[in-house]
Amino acid sequence: MTNGSPSETPSAGVVDLLGLLAYAELVSFFRLSGDAGLAPDLAAKGELAGAAAAEYRHYRLLHDRLTEMGVDPEAAMEPFVEPLDAWHARTEPKNWLESLVKTYVGDGISGDFYRVVAKVADARTAELVDGAVDDDERAEVIGARVRAAVEADPKLAGPLSLWARRLVGEALSQAQLVAAHRPELAALVAAGAERAGEGSGRESDLAAVSRLFAGLTEAHSARLAAMGLST
Template sequence: MTDTSATSAAAQAPSGVVDLLGLLAYAELVSFFRLSDAAGLAPDLAAKGELAGVAATEYRHYRMLHERLAAMGADPEAAMAPFVEPLDAWHGRTEPRTWLESLVKTYVGDGIAGDFYRTVAEHADAETAEAVRGAVSETERAEAVAVRVRTAVQEDPKLAGPLSLWARRLVGEALSQAQLVAAARPELAALVARGATGGDSGEGGSGGKGDLAAVSRLFAGLTEAHSARLEAMGLSG
């Protein structure tokens, strides 16, 4: 794609698409570093290898999104920049205290974020939707993380309660942060509103209170998948 056609593609992209891809790209990059660190702290070689594989997948997803942004004529680093502070703040508030908490954060936190990105991306262009689906696909390696938590809970049932509370906290923090991001990025909020309402975001227009309310409704609608992930780890909702 030439510079001129790339710039034209970016200009024609639906509102909020560059924000969506920038947000997801930075999320994948941070996840790569976080999982790499977690792999180094894993208690055995099998766990180290599993998490290293997940981290490598996250980096491939980051590169794919980075290339998609560049192909659209957007500056990938500039697209990610508005989301550095809010995502770093979320990770700072949800820093795991134990190895098992880090696994729950990987499985539940990344999973519910993936549900959110997929739902919103369905109202972007087809290439963007495909890129997002590819970046947030849950792999067999992610399922291995759930198996490790479930095994630990079966061996020590007292872990279930605290880990369930931790999982709920992750979702609550994610919702709070999403609302802050949406308030600061009205075009992204409008795209989220279309995802929440199936394309009809007429409650207040781009950046309006209706769009911000739609962010809350969208996350609330993801609780079914969240409950399924808790069950996969042997935890209760």
């Protein structure tokens, strides 16, 4: 694995991991900026604008790290543009609350995923990834917004719970698709899954991706409960 020295060639799996996360952060910046414009009150607008700004800072850190490693950041992100854009197109929210749930659930489960995978990369990459997916403060704000809406209108709980489950299913399908086309990233995921106790050396890398996502459901259930939703 690379330690950031220009004389060393970074592993393809780490480049893929950083490229994938960098593009995800960039897209999240645009989406949160749009959500801020649709927010129903000034407090929510400010909260989401701050979250968008944080996503852009994360994107720049990842972009700069790729450059430091001697990698073209745009080239590293390019393989993930189509699959991530396709996921967002298939999970387009119908309203502001669905958008909040998507941010909360999508960022939560993908953040868990990135952390597990980064643990088998070099220390610098693991630290950078941990910082980029640290969303506790934002998650608390968004979760509180959804919970308040559900408490005000309990009929929202059922549809929003179904929406959250659909988001997870779509995320798993997209992760499998990406892994099938990026074998170095899939191998890194498999190593992360094995270290986390969610896989074994006897299964394929693609099977490890599926098993890892399945193993993240406990945290996902806790996030739903924090929003006042059911699993």
